[in-house]
Amino acid sequence: MGVEGILRSAEPANQSSQNQGLRPMNDSTNPTLILGGGFTELFTALHLRHQRCSLPTVLIDKEERFIFKPLLYEFLSSEMEANQVCPRYEELLHNSGITFVQDSIQTIDLHQQKVCLTSGLHYTYSHLVLALGSTTGYFSVEGTQENSLPFRTGRDAIALTKHLRDCLQLASQAEDPQQRCTLLTVAVIGAGSSGVELAATLADLLPDWYTKLRGNSQEIRVVLLNRGKEILQGDMNSRLRETALEKRTVPVDLLMESEVTAVQANFVEFKRHTQPEVLPAATIVWTASTATHPLIKALPVAEEYRDKHGRLQVTPMLQLPDFPEVFAGGDCAVDMENPLPATAQVAYQQGAIIARNLKAISEGRSLSPAHIHLRGTLLKLGLAESAAEIFDRFEVKGKLGHLIRVATYLELLPTPVHDFKATTEWLTDEVFHLIKPIKSVQSFH
Numbered sequence: 001m002g003v004e005g006i007l008r009s010a011e012p013a014n015q016s017s018q019n020q021g022l023r024p025m026n027d028s029t030n031p032t033l034i035l036g037g038g039f040t041e042l043f044t045a046l047h048l049r050h051q052r053c054s055l056p057t058v059l060i061d062k063e064e065r066f067i068f069k070p071l072l073y074e075f076l077s078s079e080m081e082a083n084q085v086c087p088r089y090e091e092l093l094h095n096s097g098i099t100f101v102q103d104s105i106q107t108i109d110l111h112q113q114k115v116c117l118t119s120g121l122h123y124t125y126s127h128l129v130l131a132l133g134s135t136t137g138y139f140s141v142e143g144t145q146e147n148s149l150p151f152r153t154g155r156d157a158i159a160l161t162k163h164l165r166d167c168l169q170l171a172s173q174a175e176d177p178q179q180r181c182t183l184l185t186v187a188v189i190g191a192g193s194s195g196v197e198l199a200a201t202l203a204d205l206l207p208d209w210y211t212k213l214r215g216n217s218q219e220i221r222v223v224l225l226n227r228g229k230e231i232l233q234g235d236m237n238s239r240l241r242e243t244a245l246e247k248r249t250v251p252v253d254l255l256m257e258s259e260v261t262a263v264q265a266n267f268v269e270f271k272r273h274t275q276p277e278v279l280p281a282a283t284i285v286w287t288a289s290t291a292t293h294p295l296i297k298a299l300p301v302a303e304e305y306r307d308k309h310g311r312l313q314v315t316p317m318l319q320l321p322d323f324p325e326v327f328a329g330g331d332c333a334v335d336m337e338n339p340l341p342a343t344a345q346v347a348y349q350q351g352a353i354i355a356r357n358l359k360a361i362s363e364g365r366s367l368s369p370a371h372i373h374l375r376g377t378l379l380k381l382g383l384a385e386s387a388a389e390i391f392d393r394f395e396v397k398g399k400l401g402h403l404i405r406v407a408t409y410l411e412l413l414p415t416p417v418h419d420f421k422a423t424t425e426w427l428t429d430e431v432f433h434l435i436k437p438i439k440s441v442q443s444f445h
Ligand SMILES: Cc1cc2nc3c(=O)[nH]c(=O)nc-3n(C[C@H](O)[C@H](O)[C@H](O)COP(=O)(O)OP(=O)(O)OC[C@H]3O[C@@H](n4cnc5c(N)ncnc54)[C@H](O)[C@@H]3O)c2cc1C
Pocket: 035, 036, 037, 038, 039, 040, 041, 060, 061, 062, 063, 066, 067, 069, 070, 071, 072, 103, 104, 105, 106, 131, 132, 133, 134, 151, 152, 153, 194, 295, 329, 330, 331, 332, 342, 343, 344, 345, 346, 347, 378
C-alpha cells in the first residue's frame, strides 16, 4: 500500500479502546507505524523486509537521513563520507515496500491508536514501534542550551565543523594573544565515551586544520571538564581510562571534579574543589547528559511502568505492558528484569527482535523474548586510532583497533534493502579473521 492508500485508510481515526490485546494484522487495514528511523526502527524495517513480511508499514522520521551515530566523529573529521555515515532513508528503503514519511511526530495517542504529524497528517495504526531515542539533557545549568553546542546528530556535526573552521580562520588572523587563545580553546563538557571520543578526535584534527591555515598548532587547546573524579566513570569503556587520551597531537587537558555552574558566550564557569573558576573558550560542546524524549514523557503510561528517568518499561518481548500492540526499544525503553546500556548494539538487536515478533503476530504464532548479546566495545581514540574490547576479553589499540572498529561498523552499516545482509552479528567472522594473526604478536591481554 502506498502513502495515499494508507492515508485514506487512516481516516476516520480508529476508535478501538485501550488494551484490547493483539489483533491479527491481516484483519486490519491500518498499517504498522515505525516512529523514528534510528537504530531500533531502521533495523526493524530492514528485518521486516528481509523476512519478506508483507505488512503495510510506514516509517516516520523528521530527518531525511539515517545517522550512524557511532561514526559521527569520522563524519566530523571527514575520515568517512556523508553517504556512508548518513545514508538517505529513501535509498535504504528503496523497493522495500516500506513507506518512508519525512515529518515530525507531534502527538501519540495510545488509546486511540493514532499519531499526528506536524504537517497535519495523521495515521491510525494496528501496531506501533516506538524508538525515538533520547535528547540532550542540560541539568538546568544556566546558559548551557543557548551557549553550548550539542553533538548527537548529523546536523550537530555539521554545525560544529562550521563553527570550528570559523574559529580557526579568525584565530589565524587575530593579533591579540588573549583573543587567539579563546578562539583556539575547545571545552568539551562531560567525560563519558562521547566526550572522550570527541576530545580525542579534536586533539588530532584541529592541529591539522590550523596548520593548513599556517597557524601554530601547539596553540590549540582541548579541555575536557568533568564533574566526577575520572573519565569514563560507570561507562562500558571504563577499562580504557588509563590510555584513552594518550598520545594525541596536542594533549587533552583534563579538568576533573569540575562542576559546570554556567555557560556564557565564550566562557565556562565551574567550581573545582569548591573554588569558582572560569575557562574562556570560543567552542563549548555539551556531552554531559541525556534526557528522555518529550514525546515519550507525554505518553499516558503509569509511573509504575517507567524507570526513574521516565523511560518506558517493556516486557521481555519488548511490548508495553498496558498496550501490547506497542513495541518499544532503544534509548527510550528499558526491560527492568534485564536492564542494558543505551547503545547502538542493543538498539539494532532489539530492532531484529521486534521485526520477528511483528511477523509472528501476523502469522498467529507466539512471540519470543529478546536475548541481547553484548559483544564488547569500540572506542575512537583520535584520528585513525581506536580501541576495541571484544567480549571483554581482548583489547586491541592503535591503528589495529581502528581497523577493527571501521571493519565492524562498515559491516554493520545498513545497506539498501535489495542487498541487505542479515547483520545480526556485531562482530563478524571478518573481524575475527582480522584479529587472529595479531594474537600471535601479543596485542591482546
Ligand atoms: C555521538 C554519539 C556516539 C555514539 N557512539 C556509540 C558507539 O560507539 N557505540 C554504541 O553502541 N552506541 C553509541 N551511541 C549510542 C547510540 O547511537 C544510541 O544508543 C542509539 O542510536 C539509540 O537508538 P534508538 O533507536 O533508540 O534511537 P536513535 O538512533 O537516537 O534514533 C531516534 C530517531 O528518532 C527520530 N525522531 C526523534 N524525535 C522525532 C520526532 N518528533 N519526529 C520524527 N522523528 C523523530 C530521530 O530523528 C532519530 O532518527 C552513540 C551516541 C552518540 C550521540
